[in-house]
């Protein structure tokens with residue numbers, strides 16, 4: 001569509017960035033998209049796809065050079081997320097979770113920690129972000145996982161649920177409460193737990209509506225010993241790190257949702273132009289045009305908002321929390337509406353697995369729930385309107 005093509009063509013990428021995006025698009029078209037349905041159906045981790053992404057060095061784009069990376073702009077990272085997720089939402093969230101888990105280490109770790117823990121990620125190792133617990137979802141401050149100091153170690157006891165990449169991650173960014181601090185919010189602390197740590201176990205893997213190729217795990221920590229050297233900041237710095245990190249992971253999940261919306265829009269328009277009923281293409285019925293016109297406008301707005309948020313972060317703007325929430329909210333609501341309309345335009349065929357519409361609708365729903373449900377984002381934006 002011309003309007004959306006214009007937005008894409010006019011985006012200011014450097015020559016180097018264009019080169020990366022072309023390579024990612026080729027990988028998406030030739031490797032990621034053709035395998036997406038197969039991995040989804042088998043609910044199998046897309047190891048080959050991830051390997052191909054690592055061959056392109058896609059983790060390196062968010063890791064600083066000193067620690068093995070080849071960093072590029074945050075705006076570019078968001079576009080990579082959208083391209084990969086358009087091709088396969090499961091692959092998109094596996095990739096993005098590396099960023100969500102490891103960015104706080106990049107931003108808040110010491111040089112010693114970064115030098116020790118980041119090169120494996122730059123080379124393609126997987127990361128995870130472990131916040132949610134059975135009784136602490138939207139209100140993460142209710143978490144119960146305990147960190148207890150013991151000599152040069154921290155002993156971890158507790159459980160997490162719904163952890164993306166939980167069974168495949170080399171490094172888990174793990175939030176818990178420092179046992180010596182009484183105030184429940186001030187006690188929140190964060191450390192990096194490495195795969196294979198004794199006392200750490202994966203206790204289950206969810207069977208999900210969508211994102212079936214991306215593992216979502218329950219984790220248990222039973223006296224797991226983590227070197228004190230893996231604590232980010234000081235005991236009690238966790239909430240500050242958590243809030244700041246979410247501001248960068250929320251645009252990332254929004255870009256992921258945008259990818260799903262792009263896929264649903266493309267499939268919907270293509271099918272509407274091809275399917276004939278009552279002697280006409282179904283795109284010629286005005287009711288369908290109105291549905292698609294509204295969604296095209298919203299898609300165009302969300303596309304431009306992604307670059308706005310990316311530019312805020314790249315420009316060093318410290319206060320972008322509400323812009324990030326707005327992006328997460330609108331992109332995920334759009335993904336769901338777009339996927340729903342895509343199924344509707346496909347008629348009965350949209351409900352069946354032969355078309356991508358069915359998978360897109362299953363994949364879209366969670367984007368309104370994770371990284372802060374959309375009620376929470378409406379609340380964050382709404383509260384900012386209260387005069388002080």
Ligand SMILES: Cc1cc2nc3c(=O)[nH]c(=O)nc-3n(C[C@H](O)[C@H](O)[C@H](O)COP(=O)(O)OP(=O)(O)OC[C@H]3O[C@@H](n4cnc5c(N)ncnc54)[C@H](O)[C@@H]3O)c2cc1C
Pocket residue numbers: 097129130131132136137138139161162163164165208211216366369370371372373374375376379
């Ligand atoms: C596939 C998947 C992957 C995930 N990946 C990760 C991950 O990698 N790491 C991680 O830590 N977590 C992850 N999560 C957890 C996810 O972030 C939480 O599910 C989400 O934050 C919501 O928490 P909850 O499920 O406990 O719902 P609850 O917090 O119990 O919410 C239930 C309902 O109540 C509403 N609600 C709650 N509080 C309020 C309020 N104050 N105002 C208005 N409405 C409210 C919610 O919006 C929701 O509709 C994942 C979840 C899933 C399903």
